[in-house]
Amino acid sequence: MIFLEQHPPLFDTPSTELPKPPVPYTTGWRFTAESHGVSAPTLVTRGCCMNGESDKIERKQLSPVERCLKRPPLPGGKGNDSITLEVIKLLKGGDGHNSQVFTVRLLASGSRSLPPGGTELVAKIYDPLYFDDDEGHLNPFLCMDKYYTHEANAYKALGGFQGCGIPKYYGSYSLDLPVDSTRKRTVRMILIEHIRGITMADAKPEWFSHAARQHIMKSIVDLESRIFEKDIWLIDLEPRNIIIGSAQDSQPRIVFIDLGHALFNRRRDDPLALQLNYFLGQYISPLLRWNEAKTKIYAFSDWIDWDWDPWLEGEFAHTVASITPEMRERWSDE
Incomplete structure (x- = not known):
């Protein structure tokens, strides 16, 4: 008899x-959140959000709720304001999503910095309990800390673009969700x-x-180039993260959303990346x-549906003078 070796x-x-x-994030749900001072962006290195062996063991031994109680989000600072919101419509969310996004x-x-009562806004909650962890490969707590700290700090750093390129930002918050009669778990949110x-x-x-498509x-x-000039690299700039104002406009307005993958200082924090010159603070021609x-x-x-490079060269010909030989060398092989 042949016994086959068992593999996990x-x-x-x-x-x-x-x-x-x-x-819990369903239409009609009302909740109160406290203002929260977001901590510095987490470091981004190769595999920084992956589960280690101990995490995989914990995933098998503890329930998702118990893991959330054991792994609260990064502390940050406690604010002085509170807000009460009511969910209007779910935009993206439910179990198996990276975040819970809904209109409120x-x-x-x-707070005097918020619009009048009754205003419709968008809340984005970073809840590890309902995060899709890719069948145990990703660590939901590290991912949520990364997305929250990077997105909140990106909005703060890009204040000059709010309302004209990215949404206006109304702050970062924290809320407690009841687990049972005595315990609560904490999640972070931006508005x-x-x-x-x-x-x-x-x-x-x-x-x-x-x-219109050329204008878009x-x-x-x-x-993207002007945001890059602010030393923030939007590595997840995809059609799903760009809103077009109206198909009827000859020059439609576009707005970038979802800044959770934004990189600061134009790079990750791996040793090799730290050695390169990114010309921080300087405009880099498209x-x-x-x-x-x-x-x-x-x-x-x-x-x-047009020849891209000649068109790009024509539209951004005015940026040629800003290009130095060092810049050409730096971006010649990427």
């Missing part, structure tokens, strides 16, 4: 199949402006004229970073 399964139980309480109505606030429109991922290019792409390249060889446009290929 390549994948663990999907997080959506683990026992959890129902998702502002019911009460003690931003509600942008009307449709994401590029949900829109169809044929809804827009050739000129020029706006994307220009906005002719170096957005030409066809850099592959940035692949995500937008359905929107582009």
Whole structure:
């Protein structure tokens, strides 16, 4: 008789199949959140959000709720204001999502920096309990800390773009969710402006004229480059994270959303990245970073039916004078 060697399964139980309480973020739910001072952005290195062996063991031994109680979010600072909100509509969320995003109505606030009561806003909650951990490969607590600290700090750093390129930012918050009669677990949240429109991922290019699509792409390249000038690199700039104001406009407004993957100082924190010159604080021409060889446009290929590089060179010819030989060398092989 031949006995086959037993190997552990390549994948663990999907997080959506683990026992959890129902998702509380439903239409009509009212809750109170306290203002929270977000901590500095977490370091981003290779594998920084992956589960270690001890994490995988813990995942098998403890329930998802018990893990949340054991692993609260990074502390940050406690604020002095509280707000009461009511959920209007779920935009993205439920079990198996990286975040819970929904429109809310502002019911009460003690802060003068917030709009009047009754205003419709967007709340984004970073809840590890309902995070899709890729069948145990990702650590939901490290991921939530990363997304929250990076997104909240990115909004703060990009104050000049709020309301004209990214949503207005109304602060970071913390809320406690009851587990049972004696215990609560804490999650973090940000509050931003509600942008009307449709994401590029949900829109169809044929809804827009050739000129309108060129305007959209020029706006994307220009906005991303100006944000990069502020030393923030949006590595997750995809059609799903860009809202188009209206398909009827000849020059549609575009707004970037979802800054959770933003990198500060234009890089990760790996040793090799720390050795390179990123020309911090200097404008880097799109002719170096957005030409066809850099592959940035692949995500937008359905929107582009023209010869990209000659068009890019024409639209951003005025930036040639800003390019130094050192910059050309730095971005020649990326």
